[in-house]
Amino acid sequence: MDEIYYELTVNPSSHRELFADFLADTLPVGFEETDTGFIVRSEDDLSTLQWGLEQFAEALQKALGSSIDVEMTLEKKRTEDWVRAYQESVTPVEVAPFYVHPTWSDPHPELVNIVLDPALAFGTGHHPTTASCLEAVGRFVEPGDDVIDVGCGSGILSIAACKLGANVDACDTDPVSVGNTLENCELNDVDLRHIWEGSAAQATATYDVVIANIVADVLVFIADELKKLLRPGGRLILSGILDKYEAKIVEAYADMDVAERIAKEEWVTLVVTPKG
Template structure:
């Protein structure tokens, strides 16, 4: 909120006060996620932000027209996401304190676990590896998975853990990597 707003009409302004939550958009991993989401998040796409932090990725996807669910294991992050969404004039469709592993508990019916067209996890590699099975289960067939917050030294471990998905692309900024995978149909 302390930065000057862009005068470029092609850009979407995101008003973020990270406070104690992560995510102002300036870190390489968040920056790469925003670039990837600008290509992947569209009107009507169902999206899940795992480890929502300040809410910057959730808000960006919402402003791009996606139906957005978000979760974080940190109560301050959930609060920050809700407050930042309000500052941006958007509402996150569903948000909860917990992880992607709690997704079944968020379902309003006894039906199968909810699945999404787009799942993004901008968290450290060790946590991504721990959550790998849950991240994959959260994807619809043909759905895209964006992984970020990964130091280059974890590249091989991430590629191995997600080798059952179709690799789409990888971005690199300094020592940070972001991956896009697609669940096989």
């Protein structure tokens, strides 16, 4: 490992979710999400990324017709400080009844512990959409329920459901996510009933709870697939929804009742059930 590394701090004045998407699509490594923006660390010089972010901000301003300021600071640091800073930055997250923590911190003596060593803010409980979805899982998944996690990502929601005593299937169209889910299940000493690379349309069973923490457009696109997976009286947990797109989701699932709405910052999780 090199003795030095580069750290790029990025603080956009608005549209943080779009900058997060840009970084996720651009970087081969993870990044840290802070209260005001993002921190990217790499052994490679990040000057090109800084330039790319400047160009991205300019393009966004033209497309949206509004001013977007981006404060960026590029520093060179010692690698030993990187490891320490990383571990200090990854704090446990408490979303009752769950306690999500990295391997280097102690479990909670009273809550349901989930162990994850995160590479990204998404899928660790730190991001509002994951936290609100975890809250819904904690409230609506019962022991013995048959559950499917559609778009399992890191596997955090699958693990949460398993730890509540559910029988869990999971799927993701990304093979890396399937691998991450299996690794994290092993880390947490839980077993999935089935997991596959592919879509929810490949499922051959129906479920008491269907979890889909994706993005609004995909939730609209696969609405019929998700509804077919649900048993009578079942619960469909929809997450990854920016509040400005909530109306599109409500319209796509208009044949269902909204049993619960959980909002955190600009993100919304909806729990819907079949009418009647």
